[in-house]
Amino acid sequence: MSFSFYLPTRIFFGEGVLNKHGALLKDMGRRALVITGRHSAVTSGAMADLTHLARQLDISLATYNRVPANPTLAIVAEAVALARSEGVEFVVGIGGGSPLDTAKAVALLVPNAAPATELYQASLPQPPLPLVAIPTTAGTGSEVTQHAVFTLPEQQLKKGFSDDRCFPQVALVDPRYTASLPLEVTIDTALDALTHAIEGYLSKLSTSLSDTLALEAIRLFAARREELVNSNLSPEGRADLLYASTLGGMVIAQTRTTLLHTLGYPLTFSYGLPHGRANGLLLAAYLEFIQPAAPAKVASILAALGMTAIKDVQGLIRRLLPAPEKYPTAELQRMAGLVVGAGSLAWTARSASREDLVEILRQSLG
Numbered sequence: 124m125s126f127s128f129y130l131p132t133r134i135f136f137g138e139g140v141l142n143k144h145g146a147l148l149k150d151m152g153r154r155a156l157v158i159t160g161r162h163s164a165v166t167s168g169a170m171a172d173l174t175h176l177a178r179q180l181d182i183s184l185a186t187y188n189r190v191p192a193n194p195t196l197a198i199v200a201e202a203v204a205l206a207r208s209e210g211v212e213f214v215v216g217i218g219g220g221s222p223l224d225t226a227k228a229v230a231l232l233v234p235n236a237a238p239a240t241e242l243y244q245a246s247l248p249q250p251p252l253p254l255v256a257i258p259t260t261a262g263t264g265s266e267v268t269q270h271a272v273f274t275l276p277e278q279q280l281k282k283g284f285s286d287d288r289c290f291p292q293v294a295l296v297d298p299r300y301t302a303s304l305p306l307e308v309t310i311d312t313a314l315d316a317l318t319h320a321i322e323g324y325l326s327k328l329s330t331s332l333s334d335t336l337a338l339e340a341i342r343l344f345a346a347r348r349e350e351l352v353n354s355n356l357s358p359e360g361r362a363d364l365l366y367a368s369t370l371g372g373m374v375i376a377q378t379r380t381t382l383l384h385t386l387g388y389p390l391t392f393s394y395g396l397p398h399g400r401a402n403g404l405l406l407a408a409y410l411e412f413i414q415p416a417a418p419a420k421v422a423s424i425l426a427a428l429g430m431t432a433i434k435d436v437q438g439l440i441r442r443l444l445p446a447p448e449k450y451p452t453a454e455l456q457r458m459a460g461l462v463v464g465a466g467s468l469a470w471t472a473r474s475a476s477r478e479d480l481v482e483i484l485r486q487s488l489g
Contacts, residue, residue: 126331168299260304264316264373309361325381386480407434447488
């Protein structure tokens with residue numbers, strides 16, 4: 124057996140972790156930029172906890188709270204400009220994947236001269252500002268990854284960015300901050316976490332250790348699936364889903380995601396489907412496609428879910444999500460064309476042609 128596993132993020136998980144362990148922020152500086160969306164930091168209670176802690180530690184906070192779902196590099200540029208004007212010494216991201224991903228890009232760009240619009244091409248030699256991640260959804264796992272995803276309108280797609288320097292130094296993961304999420308968002312984000320674990324498990328980059336984490340994340344989701352279906356998610360259930368999300372992030376930090384995520388991006392960009400929902404709608408057809416190349420692993424996924432066949436996965440998705448819109452063949456072909464040549468296809472367990480991608484979309488949406 125031979126593998127590598129890199130995770131430089133220090134993780135604190137549990138209720139009240141910001142109050143219990145937040146004193147370590149004083150070692151990062153005296154001025155911080157908080158990057159978040161318009162509501163999540165406040166409604167979750169995370170912003171109140173951070174503000175109280177900052178007063179105790181004599182840390183001043185500037186706030187950029189305009190990160191939307193599916194942020195563009197223009198949003199990153201605004202936050203970078205604020206960070207530079209405020210002379211901040213570290214960055215705190217609070218929220219789901221969009222604020223946390225934006226915080227990563229800001230922390231990396233502030234010390235470097237490159238504009239945000241050149242994030243994917245520019246040389247970025249200077250080390251990033253220290254970054255603290257506080258998730259308020261149980262889906263993205265961004266608090267423990269080096270990845271970020273941004274919407275590129277000119278290319279009509281979402282595109283991932285990865286840099287090992289973008290791992291947060293600290294992740295403060297408190298299940299209480301997910302309690303205010305609507306059930307719909309909870310389901311969408313839980314499916315994102317589930318697909319992280321499944322795709323990581325089926326990735327050509329997977330290892331024995333990442334597989335162990337992936338299967339545990341899948342089991343955690345399975346243990347709470349009926350609570351999601353029946354709209355009676357308990358506090359313990361929310362904690363389990365957040366733990367599964369963090370585990371899923373740890374997995375894709377090693378394995379990346381595969382064609383499922385990439386194939387879901389056009390649904391988000393063109394039709395506004397939440398990212399996790401798009402993944403969920405495509406999940407059963409994706410497993411059907413992968414099964415001939417990895418039958419034992421697909422069987423292990425089904426076992427971890429407490430299922431016997433892929434049709435059971437589709438049945439669960441139909442119970443969790445509204446029926447998807449149907450799309451004409453020409454549109455399915457257009458969406459598939461946006462994915463052809465994507466890097467994620469290289470580490471997907473089975474090679475996919477454009478026709479294969481169209482068929483996955485057709486089975487799910489056609």
